[in-house]
Each structure stands twice: as C-alpha cells, then as structure tokens.
Amino acid sequence: MKLGIIGAGNVGGTLGTRWAQAGHTVVFSSSDLTSAKMKQVLEKAGSNASAASVQDTVAASEIVVLATPWEAVEDIVKTTPGWDGKIIIDATNPLLPALSGLALGTTTSAAEMVAGWAPRAKVVKAFNTVGANIMADPKFPGHKVALFYCGDDKDAKQQVHTLAAELGFDPLDAGPLTQARVLEPFAMLWISLAYLAGFGRDIGFQFLRR
Amino acid sequence: MKLGIIGAGNVGGTLGTRWAQAGHTVVFSSSDLTSAKMKQVLEKAGSNASAASVQDTVAASEIVVLATPWEAVEDIVKTTPGWDGKIIIDATNPLLPALSGLALGTTTSAAEMVAGWAPRAKVVKAFNTVGANIMADPKFPGHKVALFYCGDDKDAKQQVHTLAAELGFDPLDAGPLTQARVLEPFAMLWISLAYLAGFGRDIGFQFLRR
Numbered sequence: 001m002k003l004g005i006i007g008a009g010n011v012g013g014t015l016g017t018r019w020a021q022a023g024h025t026v027v028f029s030s031s032d033l034t035s036a037k038m039k040q041v042l043e044k045a046g047s048n049a050s051a052a053s054v055q056d057t058v059a060a061s062e063i064v065v066l067a068t069p070w071e072a073v074e075d076i077v078k079t080t081p082g083w084d085g086k087i088i089i090d091a092t093n094p095l096l097p098a099l100s101g102l103a104l105g106t107t108t109s110a111a112e113m114v115a116g117w118a119p120r121a122k123v124v125k126a127f128n129t130v131g132a133n134i135m136a137d138p139k140f141p142g143h144k145v146a147l148f149y150c151g152d153d154k155d156a157k158q159q160v161h162t163l164a165a166e167l168g169f170d171p172l173d174a175g176p177l178t179q180a181r182v183l184e185p186f187a188m189l190w191i192s193l194a195y196l197a198g199f200g201r202d203i204g205f206q207f208l209r210r
Numbered sequence: 211m212k213l214g215i216i217g218a219g220n221v222g223g224t225l226g227t228r229w230a231q232a233g234h235t236v237v238f239s240s241s242d243l244t245s246a247k248m249k250q251v252l253e254k255a256g257s258n259a260s261a262a263s264v265q266d267t268v269a270a271s272e273i274v275v276l277a278t279p280w281e282a283v284e285d286i287v288k289t290t291p292g293w294d295g296k297i298i299i300d301a302t303n304p305l306l307p308a309l310s311g312l313a314l315g316t317t318t319s320a321a322e323m324v325a326g327w328a329p330r331a332k333v334v335k336a337f338n339t340v341g342a343n344i345m346a347d348p349k350f351p352g353h354k355v356a357l358f359y360c361g362d363d364k365d366a367k368q369q370v371h372t373l374a375a376e377l378g379f380d381p382l383d384a385g386p387l388t389q390a391r392v393l394e395p396f397a398m399l400w401i402s403l404a405y406l407a408g409f410g411r412d413i414g415f416q417f418l419r420r
C-alpha cells in the first residue's frame with residue numbers, strides 16, 4: 001500500500017518505519033523535512049520511505065495517517081488539498097496541557113472534527129490508544145494487544161484492520177466514527193496509567209472474549 | 211466488612227450477592243424493598259444479606275456501593291444523612307438514552323459530582339467498567355480481567371482493591387478521583403462493544419505489563 005504519515009514523531013515515525021520495513025511505500029511529512037529527527041526516521045525506515053511536503057504526501061498516498069499534535073491538525077487538514085476519497089487514519093488525541101484531560105469529548109471527538117474538515121475523505125480513528133513503544137513492539141508473551149479502530153467506511157476500516165494486524169495487534173472494530181468519543185478517552189486511560197499512575201509505558205490491554 | 215448496596219439491579223444485586231456469599235455482611239436498598247427482584251436477590255445472597263431503607267443501609271455500612279441508574283444518584287446522596295466518613299463506591303455511569311454516550315465528561319465525572327454531594331465521604335469510582343455478568347463470573351481461562359478504580363483516599367482505595375480481588379479481578383489503581391473522567395468513558399467502550407459493535411457481553415480487558 002501507499003501510506004502517508006503526517007508527523008514523524010514517536011507515533012508517526014514508529015508506524016511508518018514498521019510499515020516501510022514490511023514492504024509498504026511510505027511518505028513522511030512534518031513541519032521540517034530536513035530535521036535530524038526526520039533524517040533518523042528515514043534511515044531507519046529504509047528504501048521504501050521518503051519525505052515530502054504535506055500536499056505531496058497526501059497526493060502520493062492511498063491512506064494518510066495524522067500523527068501530529070492535535071493543535072496542528074485543523075490547519076493541516078483545512079489548508080491541504082487532495083483529501084477527496086482518501087482514507088485518513090486519525091491517530092491523534094486532543095490532549096489538554098500536562099495530560100490533564102481531553103480538550104474534546106462527550107458530544108464530539110477529534111476524529112469527527114477531522115471528518116468535518118475533510119468531508120469527502122474516509123476517516124478512521126486508530127493507533128491512538130497505545131504508546132509508540134507498543135506500536136514498535138506489541139509483543140507481550142502469551143498475549144495479544146488490542147488495537148481498536150472506528151469509522152463509518154467499511155472498506156477503509158478493513159484496510160486499517162489489516163495494517164494493525166501486520167504490526168502484531170489484535171485489531172478490533174469499535175463501531176462508527178462517533179465511537180472516537182470513547183476511544184479518545186480510552187487513550188487517556190493508557191496515557192494516565194503510563195505517566196501518572198506509575199505503571200510506566202510497557203503496558204497494554206488485551207481484549208478477552210469467551 | 212459491612213457493605214451497603216444502593217440498587218439491587220444487575221450490578222448491585224450481583225456484587226452484593228457475591229460478597230455476602232464470601233462472608234461479608236451486606237445490606238441492600240432499592241426503591242421497592244418488597245419487589246420480586248429484591249426477594250430473589252436476598253434469597254440468592256443468603257443469610258449474610260438483608261434489605262433496608264437507604265438511610266438504614268448507609269448507617270449500617272462501612273462501605274456503600276452506588277449501583278442505581280445515574281438519574282437517581284443526586285437525590286439519594288443529597289437527601290440521605292450519614293455519609294460523613296463513609297467509603298462510597300460509585301459504580302454508576304452517566305449514560306445518555308439508548309447508550310448514545312455519556313451525559314458528563316471531559317471537565318467532570320459522575321464520581322466527582324458524587325464527591326461534591328457527599329463532601330466528607332471517601333468516594334472511589336469502581337465496578338463501573340464491566341457488565342454484571344463479568345462481575346458474576348470474571349473467569350477467562352488463562353487470563354485476569356482488569357478492574358480499574360480511582361479515588362483520592364488511599365485507605366478507601368485499598369479496601370476497594372481487596373473487594374475486587376476477592377471477586378477474582380485484577381484490581382488496578384488508576385489514580386485520583388478525576389480519573390473517573392476516563393473510567394466512565396472506558397465503561398462506555400465496554401458497553402458499546404457489548405451491545406452495539408456485536409461482541410456481546412462476555413468480554414473483558416486484561417491489563418498487560420512487561
């Protein structure tokens with residue numbers, strides 16, 4: 001698949017690197033394409049990866065992952081052309097300063113805002129509920145880490161499902177895009193357990209069925 | 211321990227019955243102490259269980275579990291005397307009609323509202339994140355189901371921890387009471403997966419650490 005990653009930080013860098021290493025064509029974009037961080041990401045991702053402007057990344061990709069800080073998303077989505085028909089994977093969380101909570105919720109979600117700004121794209125909320133370290137390596141001996149996604153387009157969700165499975169996750173469809181209203185707080189749970197409650201970042205959730 | 215359960219429905223009935231069977235003294239209260247449902251709960255719970263008015267239940271108990279619909283909680287807490295120094299376990303979720311979301315969140319939570327109404331009680335949010343069927347039987351072969359709680363009183367949380375462990379859960383401290391802002395949406399995730407996303411009610415989350 002042709003994948004675009006907006007944001008080459010911990011989340012975007014990790015996801016894009018792993019997908020590039022798995023054989024996908026990956027284009028990274030960030031606010032500074034010549035940064036040391038971008039250079040490092042591209043080196044690690046190898047020959048399937050390149051860097052480009054946001055506009056070129058969107059144009060070159062079937063699926064575009066939003067992995068920037070939430071504050072940057074509105075401007076990026078609104079000012080970049082070419083979203084029509086694209087699959088957008090929204091991996092962001094609208095965090096308040098100092099991880100003190102979510103800036104949105106209950107009556108809307110970051111993912112629904114994104115869908116409003118790119119109305120002819122297919123938005124899937126995914127890869128927002130575990131840390132980049134778990135995306136880099138989701139192996140817990142004897143267990144599978146759940147990776148929830150939600151969205152309103154069945155085919156887009158199926159593709160996200162496949163991408164998550166390729167990373168070693170147990171991908172789970174949580175329903176329509178409005179379910180981002182629970183997946184974003186679910187991310188806050190992971191974040192608060194990792195950083196505030198003392199469990200550290202080597203944590204995850206397994207979804208159990210019987 | 212002396213446990214009071216306000217609400218003898220699925221959640222309250224299940225928790226109280228299991229704790230009574232484990233040897234705790236349990237007093238149930240509900241809007242109709244002579245209902246067929248209450249009779250059934252008391253029969254199943256056995257000789258350690260009884261029914262009483264809300265006021266008598268609070269007076270008789272060291273720990274009181276709120277397990278009524280959210281709509282009933284404000285009136286119960288505000289109009290009942292005797293909360294000073296009690297441990298309140300808030301097992302409610304402020305659900306919107308048709309499970310369409312949460313009526314509170316982001317900037318507050320049901321648990322924080324309860325704490326505001328009973329300012330000298332020790333409120334712990336717990337037993338709100340899995341269904342009553344999982345509380346009745348949390349066994350998933352080879353796994354432990356996580357039971358998150360949060361609150362501002364260390365001793366109260368330790369007691370809730372013990373109660374959850376006695377039921378067979380993996381009890382986990384998610385931090386201060388403000389964390390109910392993520393545990394209540396986390397409950398919505400369970401609910402929506404069970405009832406809306408097609409997974410059914412025999413589901414749970416295992417918390418993984420490595």
